[in-house]
Amino acid sequence: MNAIEKTAADVKDTAQDASKDVHKTIDKVADQAKPVVDKVASSVHEGVDQVGEKISQVSDTVSKASERLMERGKQLGAACQKAGESGRGYVRERPGVSLLIAAAAGYGLSKLLSSRK
Template sequence: MNANAIDKAANDINNTAQDARKDVHNAVDKAAEKAQPMVDKVAASVHSGVDQVGEKINAVTDSVSSASEKLMERSKEWTAAAQRAGETGRTYVRERPATSLLVALAAGYGLSKLLGARR
């Protein structure tokens, strides 16, 4: 082959490659144009789903926070009631030591009979 034939073959190959390249670019552009509405629709759907999940998480967080506050309030009430009961018991023992001792002895005896009967 001579130099002109080689140049012509190289030129033909280059032109064919350029045409194939343009065809591939055009195909990719067409596919992207057709896919874009679907991508937008999927993205909008995902955003909506994420927003719904976020709202549900906020609702659950609010419920847990409210329940926690109620539990803390009840805990304070129970603590105060236990302190009042303890103070009432101490006052009773100070005012009536003999009666308190007899009640404690009777309770101990009753418990020993109950627990001893189980053996």
């Protein structure tokens, strides 16, 4: 074996040794990083769970508020219907007075609106 072949063999052995050392170092770093990665992943999962719980709470609150608003709307509709029926009954019982009230209201509105010009 000549000097060039010996040097080439030495370089090859050195490269193989260096490769083994790099692989060992990578494995060591990966083993040390795994607990950190697991901890970060766990924290992220907890954060996502907390956000999910908050969204669920907000959804429940909105749902309850919506139900209350719908109930209030039904009550208001019933009150308006009752007032309309009461007004119709009053007009049927007292048509003359109702006509005078309507005329007075119309006159008052016309004066109010014409004074704005």
